[in-house]
Amino acid sequence: MFTIRIFIFLSLALMLVAAPAAKYTDTLQPGKAALLSAGPLAFGPEGILFVGDPMGASIFALDTADTKPGKAAPVNITGISDKIAALLGTTGDQILINDLAVNPISKRAYISVARGRGPDAAPVVVRTDASGKLETLSLDNIRHSRVALPNAPAPDAKDRRNQPLRLEAITDLSFVDGNVIVAGLSNEEFASNLRSIPFPFKEASAGTSVEIYHGQHGRFETNSPVRTFTTWEVANQPHLLAAYTCTPLVKFPLADLKPGKKITGVTIAELGNRNRPLDMIIYKKGGANYILMNNSSRGVMKMPADKLESFTSITAQTEKQGVPYETLEGWKGVEQLDRYDEGNALMLVRQEGGSADLQSVALP
C-alpha cells in the first residue's frame, strides 16, 4: 500500500542535512494511543508508522522505535492470518487484516488487524519479520500524535442535530514530503476526498481537502473517490498517480493539492471492468521504472512508470488504451502489497481455503 519514493528520500535527506536538530519523533508524546480501529498503514521517517483510524476519524502517528537497520531476508509465513488470530487468542475467522506496510529501515512487516467483526472490534498492529515471530505493537504506552479528520468534506461542516451515521472509510494513506496524504470515501456522499495533512500534526489543521475529478474520454467528468495512490515524478514534477474505484488511473501534479482547488486528473489508463485496484508500488529494474498494482479480480498488473507525460488523456474506448500493462501470470490472490527492498515486494496472499500467507517475492 505504501512505498517511500525516491524523491521523498531525497527531500528528507536534504531536510536532515539542513536541520539536523528537528526530529519528527520529538514531536510525539508518550501515552495511550486511543485508536478505535486500525486501517491503512504508511511509514514515514524515523520508524514512524501512520495508522488510519476510520472509526475514530483520525490519523495516528506512532513511534515504533524500530529503527535498527535490517535486511530484507526471504519471508514465507504460511497461514499468517491464523497465526495472528492465535496470537490474539482467537480464530482466523474472527479477525480482519486491513493493511500491510514494511518499515523501510528495519524491513519488518507491520499488519493492521481488527480483532473481532463487530463495532467493538479491537484495533491491533502486529509486526513480524523473516523469522516469523509475531508480536503486537503496544498501543497502551507509545509515543504518538493524532489528528482528527473533519466529519464531512463539506467546506463548512456543522454540528448536526442528529446522531451522525456518516463515517468515512480511509482507503489509502501515504507520507509524502512532510505531508500525510489521505484518501477517503464517505458512506453517504459519493465524492472524492483527498486530504493533505502537514506533519508534525498541528491542533488546528486537518489539512487541505481537494476535489478531484476525472475526465471520461474528454466528455464526462465526475467527482470520484480515489481507491489507492502512489507518488511519482512525471516530467521532473512530483505527481500523484491515483486509481479510482471505477477503474481509471489518473495523474496530476502534487503541487495542485491546494485548498479549494478543483483538480481534474488526466486519465492515463483504464484498467478493465469488474475490478478494484488495491495497492500500487513503484520500483526500478534494469534501468527502467515500473508500477506494480494488485487488483481485486484482475490479478497483479505491471506497467511502465517512465515517460508518463507522453501519455495524454484517453479519448477512445479500447481495453488496452493509455499506458500499456501486462497482467502477471501466477500472481494470484494478492490482497496486500508493499515494497520490501529495491528488488523485492512483500505481499499477503489469500489462499483458497481462506487463510493468508506472507511472502516476499522478487519484483518482476
Add this chain to the structure above:
Amino acid sequence: MSKARFLFTAAALVTVPAAVAQIQITLEGDPPVFRATGSSVLPRLKNPNFSAIFRVSLDRDDVPPMAGDYSVQGGTLIFRPEFPLEPGLTYRAVFHLVTDKVSATFTAPKPKPVSTVVVEQVYPTVETLPENQLKFYIHFSAPMSRGEAYQRLRLITGQDQPVSLPFLELDEELWDRDQKRLTLFFDPGRVKRGLLPNQEVGAPLEEGKRYSLVIDQEWKDAQGVPLKQGFKKSFTVGPADRTPLDPKKWRLTPPLADTATPVLLDFHEPLDAALLMRFIDVIDINGKPVKGTVSIEREETRWTFMPAEPWKAGAYKLEIMTALEDLAGNKIGRAFDVDRFEQVDQTIAADFYTLPFTVR
C-alpha cells in the same frame, strides 16, 4: 460478547511428574488470568524467560503463544492475556520448568445462539428507481458483523436471474459507527457514462425491468449469529435521471406562529434519505439554527422539521447544502456525471442554497 463474564472449566491435568505435582494451573478472575501456583523453583530464578516457562495459547499445535503480560507473586506465575478470551474456544496453558511439565486446558461454554436481528428498512423506499440509481442504505435492528457483506447481498432480475457484480465491493465495507447501517453503492464504473465498464457490460439496471435486492438470512450479526430472517426489496427501474436538483421546483409549507407544527419541504422526486437528515438546517432571523427534529416522509419526497418549541412569528430560512443528492447522485446545480458538451454552466460554486420563509 467480549465484556461478558465467563466461567471457564478446566480440563484434565496431564503429564504430572512427582517433582511438580503440587503445581496447579488455574484460570479465574474478571477479566480471567492464568495462574501457575506452587513452584518452589520459580522465585529463585534470575531473569527467567516467562513465556518459555508458562506458555498460553489456543489448544492447537503450530500456533504462537498468545500476547499478554507476565508477573510473579511469590511462587505464582501469572499470565494476563492482552485480549479477552472467547467463549467456545479452548485454551492451553503449559507450565514447563526444567524437566517438569504441567498442562491444562480451559474452555468457556458458548451460549446457544439466538437469532434476533432483522433488516428494518432499505432506502430508497420508493417503488421505481432511476436506471442510474447510485446506492442503497440497509438498516439493521442491531450491530452486524463486518467482512461478509458482499457474500450476503444479491441483485436478481424479475426472472430470478442474478445480476453479475452490480455493486462496488469495498473491503472497507461502508458501515456507520454502530455497524447497523450499510451503504451499498452500485459499481460507479458501470453507472457513469463513458467509462470502459459502462461501455463493455453496461449499467447494472435496465429501464423497464424489475429487480430485487436479496439479503441472505445467513448474514451474521456482531455476535456471530445469523439474521432472524432474510429480506427482499423489489423495485421497478425507470429512466435514468441526469438532471441536477432544482430547488425552484420544491414546495415549502411554513408553520403557524405560536404552534409547534412542522415546517414541510416537498420535493418533486425522492432524495437521498441520509443526506436529507443532515443537509438542511432551519435558521432564525439572528442566524442561529432552530432546535428540532427532522423526519423524512412520503418515500423520501418530504422533509419535515418539528421544532422543539413553538415558532415565533418572523423571518426564517432553510439552509440547504448544495451537496444534497437525489437517488442518482445529482446535486443542486450539478449532475452526477456532467456532460460537458451539453451542460456547460451547471456548476454552482455556493455551498448552500437558501430558501426563506415567514412564520405568521
